[in-house]
Amino acid sequence: MELVRLINQSVSFISSLVLRCAAELQISDHIKQYGGPMPLHELARSIPIPPEKDLMLVQLMELLVHQGVYAKCEAGYQLTPTSELLLTEGSNMGTFVSFIPEVFFGKRFFTGKWFKDTDVGTVSELAYNGKQIWHVFKEKPELGNFFNEAMASQCKESVRDLVASHPDIFYGINNLVDVGGGTGTTVKVIADTFPGLRCTVFDLPNVVENAPNSDSFSVVGGDMFDNIPTADAILLKTILHDWPDEDCVRILERCKEAVESTEKNGKVIVVDMVLDAEVNDSKETETKLLFNLLLISTVGGKERTKKEWHDLIIRAGYSDYKIYPARMSLYSVIELYP
Numbered sequence: 001m002e003l004v005r006l007i008n009q010s011v012s013f014i015s016s017l018v019l020r021c022a023a024e025l026q027i028s029d030h031i032k033q034y035g036g037p038m039p040l041h042e043l044a045r046s047i048p049i050p051p052e053k054d055l056m057l058v059q060l061m062e063l064l065v066h067q068g069v070y071a072k073c074e075a076g077y078q079l080t081p082t083s084e085l086l087l088t089e090g091s092n093m094g095t096f097v098s099f100i101p102e103v104f105f106g107k108r109f110f111t112g113k114w115f116k117d118t119d120v121g122t123v124s125e126l127a128y129n130g131k132q133i134w135h136v137f138k139e140k141p142e143l144g145n146f147f148n149e150a151m152a153s154q155c156k157e158s159v160r161d162l163v164a165s166h167p168d169i170f171y172g173i174n175n176l177v178d179v180g181g182g183t184g185t186t187v188k189v190i191a192d193t194f195p196g197l198r199c200t201v202f203d204l205p206n207v208v209e210n211a212p213n214s215d216s217f218s219v220v221g222g223d224m225f226d227n228i229p230t231a232d233a234i235l236l237k238t239i240l241h242d243w244p245d246e247d248c249v250r251i252l253e254r255c256k257e258a259v260e261s262t263e264k265n266g267k268v269i270v271v272d273m274v275l276d277a278e279v280n281d282s283k284e285t286e287t288k289l290l291f292n293l294l295l296i297s298t299v300g301g302k303e304r305t306k307k308e309w310h311d312l313i314i315r316a317g318y319s320d321y322k323i324y325p326a327r328m329s330l331y332s333v334i335e336l337y338p
């Protein structure tokens, strides 16, 4: 068993690559368009791939069926709720699963040498002359656009989950600013769900300049460490996990100032992982631990336990907070009250 476990883990990188391959070949879209269980040869011709590679496609599908990403019956391959998430006309998470950080940071990730090196800093700082990824993205817009699209492509699903599980969070507020909201995917879903709510996306100028023109939300460019537009509610969705504690305290202080300067009893809504929250699924804890390592190494952030969230919120001067358990996704909602 131990040997199998070790070998399994050492070849597990293939799982990420095969998933990326399925996304790039748009296998989910082809099966959906076929309209029923899709035989292998139909899938192969529809993609299309050269007939000499059919056998390779069989092996790829075998693994994905074994892992529950696709299903198979006698007549052919079928979608499962997991592979439906890759549908272009649906959640469209293809860009997210295609985001392989090696493209950004080279191969320095988690090598023994990297651990032993006296060089400290994130892999981004080591690969790009001491620069944080947010600055690299400004200089290399093609990398920045890929990252923003990857974030946007996982947003739809997690925000739909958020508004469905916790609609009450948005009741009674007139305006909301999504700080670090990228190109507006999150605020679009929120504004479409709550049409009376005025929404603004706030992010670095080089990011919001790529936001689509929309009647549903407005756009402001700026730096969240300097000044955040005032609002009844500030949303921080997967922002604080990018930063070490001292920076999070600064961001939370700016957010507190922004919600305190309105007439309403404002609040800050944090959407992020809670490492020791109740879990719905056995994969959840492992996924949180994987993300934790990813963030520590790429941006110098981390996922946090309930105690770490408590300490951060109190240090930033908030009087109270409430953690809502995650219902369907990895993310919990934490409401902060000034």
Ligand SMILES: C[S@@+](CC[C@H](N)C(=O)[O-])C[C@H]1O[C@@H](n2cnc3c(N)ncnc32)[C@H](O)[C@@H]1O
Residues within 6 Å of the ligand: 134, 151, 152, 155, 179, 180, 181, 182, 183, 186, 202, 203, 204, 207, 222, 223, 224, 225, 236, 237, 238, 239, 242
């Ligand atoms: C992990 S992404 C989260 C995007 C989005 N909230 C989501 O849930 O997908 C972090 C975002 O923070 C933005 N960001 C980084 N530094 C920032 C700063 N100093 N001021 C404003 N936004 C910043 C990035 O441009 C990026 O869009």
Ligand SMILES: O=c1cc(-c2ccc(O)cc2)oc2c(O)c(O)ccc12
Residues within 6 Å of the ligand: 096, 097, 098, 099, 100, 101, 150, 238, 241, 242, 294, 295, 298, 299
């Ligand atoms: O540096 C990253 C990388 C990711 C990432 C990696 C692999 C995927 O299939 C998707 C995403 O996500 C990040 C993230 O969410 C973040 O807040 C900062 C950095 C990164």
